[in-house]
Amino acid sequence: xEILIFSIVALIAVICSVQVIISRNPVNSALFLIATMVSLAxxxxxxxxxxxxxxxxxVYAGAIMVLFLFVIMLLNLxxxxxxPERRRAQRFFAILFSFLLLIxxxxxxxxxxxxxxxxxxxxxxxxxxxxxxxxxxLFTKYLxxxxxxxxxxxxxxxxxxxxxxxxx
Amino acid sequence: MLTFIIITLxxxxxxxxxxxxxxxxxxxxxxxxLGHFQVRLGPMRVGPHGLLQPIADGIKLLFKEDIIPDxxxxxxxxxxxxxxxxxxxxxxxxxxxxxSIELFGQRIDMVISNFNMGILYIxxxxxxxxxxxxxxxxxxxxxxxxxxxxxxxxxxxxxxxSLGLSLIGVFMIAGSLNLVDIVNAQDKLYNWFIIRQxxxxxxxxxxxxxxxxxxxxxxxEAEQExxxxxxxxxxxxxxxxxxxxxxGNMINVSALATTLFLGGWHGPxxxxxxxxxxxxTAFLFFFIWIRATLxxxxxxxxxxxxxxxxxxxxxxxxxxxxxVMIL
Amino acid sequence: xxxxxxxxxxxxxxxxxxxxxxAILILVTDPFLSKERKIWSAHLSWIAVVIAFIANIRLWNxxxxxxxxxxxxxxxxxxxxxxxLAGSFLIILISMxxxxxxxxxxxxxxxxxxxxxxxxxxxxSGFDLVVIFLGLEIMSVSLYVLAGFKRSDLASNEASLKYFxxxxxxxxxxxxxxxxxxxxxxxxxxxxxINHITSNDAGSNLLIWAGAGLLLVGFGFKIASVPFHMWxxxxxxxxxxxxxAFISAGPKAAGFAALLRVFLFSFTTIxxxxxxIVWIMAALTMSVGNIVALAQSDIKRMLAYSSIAHAGxxxxxxxxxxxxxxxxxxxxxxxxxxxxxxxFTVVIALGRKxxxxxxxxxxSGLGSRSPILxxxxxxxxxxxxxxxxxxGFMAKFYVFGSAVKSGFTGLVIxxxxxxxxxxxxxxxxxxxxxxxxxxxxxxxERIKVAFCAILVLIISTWAVLQMGIFPQSLLSLAQASVSSxx
Numbered sequence: 001x002e003i004l005i006f007s008i009v010a011l012i013a014v015i016c017s018v019q020v021i022i023s024r025n026p027v028n029s030a031l032f033l034i035a036t037m038v039s040l041a042x043x044x045x046x047x048x049x050x051x052x053x054x055x056x057x058x059v060y061a062g063a064i065m066v067l068f069l070f071v072i073m074l075l076n077l078x079x080x081x082x083x084p085e086r087r088r089a090q091r092f093f094a095i096l097f098s099f100l101l102l103i104x105x106x107x108x109x110x111x112x113x114x115x116x117x118x119x120x121x122x123x124x125x126x127x128x129x130x131x132x133x134x135x136x137x138l139f140t141k142y143l144x145x146x147x148x149x150x151x152x153x154x155x156x157x158x159x160x161x162x163x164x165x166x167x168x
Numbered sequence: 169m170l171t172f173i174i175i176t177l178x179x180x181x182x183x184x185x186x187x188x189x190x191x192x193x194x195x196x197x198x199x200x201x202l203g204h205f206q207v208r209l210g211p212m213r214v215g216p217h218g219l220l221q222p223i224a225d226g227i228k229l230l231f232k233e234d235i236i237p238d239x240x241x242x243x244x245x246x247x248x249x250x251x252x253x254x255x256x257x258x259x260x261x262x263x264x265x266x267x268s269i270e271l272f273g274q275r276i277d278m279v280i281s282n283f284n285m286g287i288l289y290i291x292x293x294x295x296x297x298x299x300x301x302x303x304x305x306x307x308x309x310x311x312x313x314x315x316x317x318x319x320x321x322x323x324x325x326x327x328x329x330s331l332g333l334s335l336i337g338v339f340m341i342a343g344s345l346n347l348v349d350i351v352n353a354q355d356k357l358y359n360w361f362i363i364r365q366x367x368x369x370x371x372x373x374x375x376x377x378x379x380x381x382x383x384x385x386x387x388x389e390a391e392q393e394x395x396x397x398x399x400x401x402x403x404x405x406x407x408x409x410x411x412x413x414x415x416g417n418m419i420n421v422s423a424l425a426t427t428l429f430l431g432g433w434h435g436p437x438x439x440x441x442x443x444x445x446x447x448x449t450a451f452l453f454f455f456i457w458i459r460a461t462l463x464x465x466x467x468x469x470x471x472x473x474x475x476x477x478x479x480x481x482x483x484x485x486x487x488x489x490x491x492v493m494i495l
Numbered sequence: 496x497x498x499x500x501x502x503x504x505x506x507x508x509x510x511x512x513x514x515x516x517x518a519i520l521i522l523v524t525d526p527f528l529s530k531e532r533k534i535w536s537a538h539l540s541w542i543a544v545v546i547a548f549i550a551n552i553r554l555w556n557x558x559x560x561x562x563x564x565x566x567x568x569x570x571x572x573x574x575x576x577x578x579x580l581a582g583s584f585l586i587i588l589i590s591m592x593x594x595x596x597x598x599x600x601x602x603x604x605x606x607x608x609x610x611x612x613x614x615x616x617x618x619x620s621g622f623d624l625v626v627i628f629l630g631l632e633i634m635s636v637s638l639y640v641l642a643g644f645k646r647s648d649l650a651s652n653e654a655s656l657k658y659f660x661x662x663x664x665x666x667x668x669x670x671x672x673x674x675x676x677x678x679x680x681x682x683x684x685x686x687x688x689i690n691h692i693t694s695n696d697a698g699s700n701l702l703i704w705a706g707a708g709l710l711l712v713g714f715g716f717k718i719a720s721v722p723f724h725m726w727x728x729x730x731x732x733x734x735x736x737x738x739x740a741f742i743s744a745g746p747k748a749a750g751f752a753a754l755l756r757v758f759l760f761s762f763t764t765i766x767x768x769x770x771x772i773v774w775i776m777a778a779l780t781m782s783v784g785n786i787v788a789l790a791q792s793d794i795k796r797m798l799a800y801s802s803i804a805h806a807g808x809x810x811x812x813x814x815x816x817x818x819x820x821x822x823x824x825x826x827x828x829x830x831x832x833x834x835x836x837x838x839f840t841v842v843i844a845l846g847r848k849x850x851x852x853x854x855x856x857x858x859s860g861l862g863s864r865s866p867i868l869x870x871x872x873x874x875x876x877x878x879x880x881x882x883x884x885x886x887g888f889m890a891k892f893y894v895f896g897s898a899v900k901s902g903f904t905g906l907v908i909x910x911x912x913x914x915x916x917x918x919x920x921x922x923x924x925x926x927x928x929x930x931x932x933x934x935x936x937x938x939x940e941r942i943k944v945a946f947c948a949i950l951v952l953i954i955s956t957w958a959v960l961q962m963g964i965f966p967q968s969l970l971s972l973a974q975a976s977v978s979s980x981x
Contacts, residue, residue: 027244027306034299041292054288062295063325066302070321073306073314105705108675112702115681115691130284131345140501144562148617148629151515155610155633158522159640162603163655 006046013039026072030065037061051131171274179280180261187260191415192222198456205460232404237308240401244307249402249409252300255293256416262286263423264348266433266440278433278441279348286347287339290424291332294379298324300413301381305398316397319387319467326474327378327385333482334371337489338428341365351432362429367485369429371478376421378474380414382455384462387470422451504561507554507568510547510576511616517543518609525602534591536602540609541587548580558979560622564684567622574825574976575619575752582744582832583612585951589840590737592945596848597645597735604644608741611637615749619756624673624683627753631669631717634746635662641741642734654733661726662716669713675706688761707762707769711776714757717750718806721780731799736851739795740839743802744832751809751828759816760980774814774906780807781913788920794842795853797920798835801879804917805831808894811910815898818977823893825973830886830962834878837955841872844944858924860933865942869928871952878959880921881914886962893970 016039019032037060044053138146196211196219203210211218236242263286266278283289298321305317338361339345342353354360362369378385399410426432426447433440465473505512521536528535551573560567587608594600614634621627639662643655677683679702680691692703716723731739762769784804791797805827812824845852845861845868862869878885891914895907944952962969 025241027241031244031303050283050285051288054285054292057292058288058295062292062298062328066295066298066321066325069299069302069306070318070325073302073318105671108701108705112675112679112705113700114678114702141563142565142625143501143503144565145623145625145629148626148633151610151613152629152633152636154519155607155636158603158607158610159636162601162607162640163643163646 002046006043009039009042009046013043027069030068030072033068034061034065037065051134175274175276176280179276183260183280184257187257187416187419188412190419191412192226194415194419194452195225195411196222197452198459201453201456202460205457226408229404229408234404234406235401237401240309241307244303245401246406248300248304248307249406249413250300251303252297252413253409253416255297255300256413256420259290259293259417259420260423262289262347263420263427264351264432265423265444277348282346282348285345287335287345287350287428290420294417294420295328297413297417300410301398304402304410308398308401310401313398313400316400320381320398323381323385323387323470323474324379326471327375327478330371330474330478330482331375331379333479333486334368334375335428336482336486337361337365337368340486340489340493347427347432351427351434354431355434357431360429360431360434365429365485365489367481367488369425371482371485372425372429374478376425377455377458378470380418380421380455382418383459384465385470386464387467418452418455419448422448422455425451501563502561504559507557507559507561508566509550510554510580511613511620513547513550514543514609514613514616517546518606518613521602521606521609525606528602533600533602534595536605537587537591537594537600540605541584543609544580544584544587544612548577548584551576551580564686565623565626566617566620568620570976570979571756571821571825572616572620572752574973575748575828576616578748578825578829578832579612579615579619579745582741582748582836583608585833585836585840585954586737586741586744588947588951589740589836589843591947593735593737593843593846596846598848599645599735604641607637607641611641611741612745615745615752618749619752621753621756622685624676624685624688624757627757628666628670628673630749631713631753632666634749635666635717638662638738638742638746641738642730644738645735648733650733651735652733654730657726657733658730665713665716665723668709668716672706672709672711672713675702675709679703679706685757685761689763692762703762704768707758708772710757711754711769711772714750714754715776718747718754718809719803720776720806720810721783721803722776724780724783724803727803728796728799731802732793732795732853736795736839736843736846736853739798740836743798743835743839747802747806748828748832751806751813751824755813755821755824758813759821770814770816773810774903777807777810777814778906778909780804780810781910782807785913785916785920789916791920792855793853794855794858794924795851797855798838798842801917801920802835804913805835805879807913808891808910811898811903811906812894814903814906815894815901817897817901818974819893819897819900821980822970822973822977823890823897825976826962826966826970827890827894829969829973830878830890830959833955833958833962834875834885834887837952837959838872838875838879840948840951840955841868841875844868844942844948855924855927859927859931861927862929864933868942868944871956872928873925874956874959876921876925878963880918884960884963886959886966889963889966889970893966 013036016032016035020029020036023029023032037056041053041056041061044050044056199221200210200218211221214220214224236245261280262283264277264279264282268275268277270276301320301324302317305313305315305320308314338350341361341364342350344350344353350361357363381387399407402410423444426444430447433444435443435446438446517539521539524539525533525536554568554573556570557573558569587605590604590608591600594604611634614630614632614637617630618627618634621630639655639659642658643651645651673683676688679700680688682688682691712723716726719727731743734742758769758773781804784800784802784807788797788800788804791800809824809827809831812820812827814820815823842851842853845857858872861872874885878887881887881891883889891910895910898904898907898910
């Protein structure tokens, strides 16, 4: 059952993410990206991490992608406004190298050995983890990175204001 | 396992039907109440006091011609109404409407899914419902609808932040994200979160009205400026989908307010489900009342209010709650 | 569930706290300053750096980890923090007159410089890949914005956007590398990674290999080594000149700090295997940087390629490894910070409002217009080229010496040949300054140098000559900072 759901969702995720790249229409690309995000959220649920799944949807699908769509619609670019297709050679090499990277990473992930013994305390592989174990980890073991993340967000906000505000 | 599946299926079916019926009744209630607010009678012809009017409307909408305009993005155009309606429908799954009962030796919870992080689930699904409006606005290939779509996405993003933050106080006191636990935390009248979180409650009401795109926050569809906003090109069943979604969301928001602030199904004498419905109806009445009373915001007022008033107030609310809890 | 708050020793992160708090303080106070008083933000920021520097001195010779082993204070980190703080101090000083001239004096600039410094310090001290990643991001995000701080200037915008896109891409690689290492080790803590690699036969685990490779890509981007250097010229040219100096000094050193820490101290047991790759990277970085620099006609662009080449020299030290290798790398980075900032200060001094004067021909005749500036520039260029008796010579000497000691003579030969090539383009400017007449009309104007810039010139000249003539004290400092690890 789990394998079945996984294969279906994973297939959807892969197809959608390929569509993100090859879609001609930017709005369609964004829609496929949303679909990818949602399928990733389902994969999180399969991994017994419902909290991450909901956060994935709220943050990525619900907030970031709405802004994406918002900007795409505001610009409303048509195909001819992207400029003529140039650099065929670059395109060829880009495809070649990303393909090589794909093969490389697939090999590594299949051949390499994973260490799954050290699971963080409070987490179980069978019981869906709620908010509490995550919160506990964040405020004890990962307290320092947690605080740093807030600094990073502050910097990003300041940066956005500096770049976008008309008069500083 | 099998009994669990059967029970769940029955619950889903019952709730689905009741939910749709409530939407139908709500449209009638709104027209009727608005009529009386404006010293008219409202619908009177179909059935006693126009009670069957929604059914007549439904039949009319079903048999209208379903037009798909020529230069629209067909896939997105068809997808958009579904994206508004379905989130409204599946949010109901986690809202508890009564105490669990014993029936044929089975314990039956009065909620489809007693999910550990119910409220987060609601946020997740609700955040997806923006897409219906935005995409409808874009795919119609019409200036007015595009403007409506853009307005609504900006508005919903702005108010979603405050909406989420306004509820933090409730979670902090209840210590849980599970809606059943939250209801259980309000067993006495003085425990209701409307008393322990008055500011949070007010903020929630305002944000929820904005999320619903209702007056005074109905800029996305502002009839006078945008004709009808994002659904201007839609007709027949697709058009009614938007309405179903909108009224469904109204019921959801009211149900959530009932659950989070008014003690859910708790109340004396009457059975829990009845109490739940009474509180729910009170909220619905409130929303209609507002519609009959208030004028619309201007766009800059809307944005300023959302970011410069509501957001600081919600954060203040969290702060106050935390301080009080520590003391 | 029981809550165990980890033992926190705030004294150890005092420099970071000071920098962070002052950055926030500047953000808060800046809106209340009138336009004439904006310079106070700058003063606040250099005060912050000085306080952090003093706090950092008190951490010397300490070796202690805090925050559940995520943050490590040892002499290695402390030494790097000295480099970062000194670099930021000098940059803040030269920024003041530059920002006033370009009329972009805003408090956010200094706040972002402090945040960026904070990120660098975290890179040096981070003992967990998560902290290293966050430090890298805090540093880079600030830099993306700073690179575009001349908002009305298209080149500056282009620099910012390019830096951001390429940087985000490189960060993706870094993160992927961290994920793979986490997958194979089960932890992101460097200590546990070392344990895992030494105790198990991890050399055969392809995951660690791939992870290390991807980390190398991510760090390689930050230090601007050759296959990942494409962003450097445009960003260096477009960014405001003080920021160009900043990017080439601090963040590069910070990238090396994390790279050395991760590769030399965590992946030691598989050292021989990745040394070959770094060998090639070092050779390529030196050669490409120096050869392309020959063809440049803009001094900022030329210094950009020279900066790539210098990253190559430091990579030679990484290949050499061991105590001498790392200490020579530290010494090199310290020397490079001063000589590079010194050179850029002269570049800034020559600019006018809206007119950077960064073409090479703008330098012709500088010797007669402003002999002192020309002489100082000559010292810095000599140092960059590696002539005695300057810091550049000693630094190169130690780096190549350690490489020879470890048996990488081939690489050293490439390095020395590259140094010879570099002499051409550095000396070309010296020749222009002293042996050619001015070509443009504005050149009769007197060049006014702000007090702060003079201060920076004095400090960096002193440092360059000090490290060139009496290198022993600072070198022993570098050695002491490395010995705590080996």
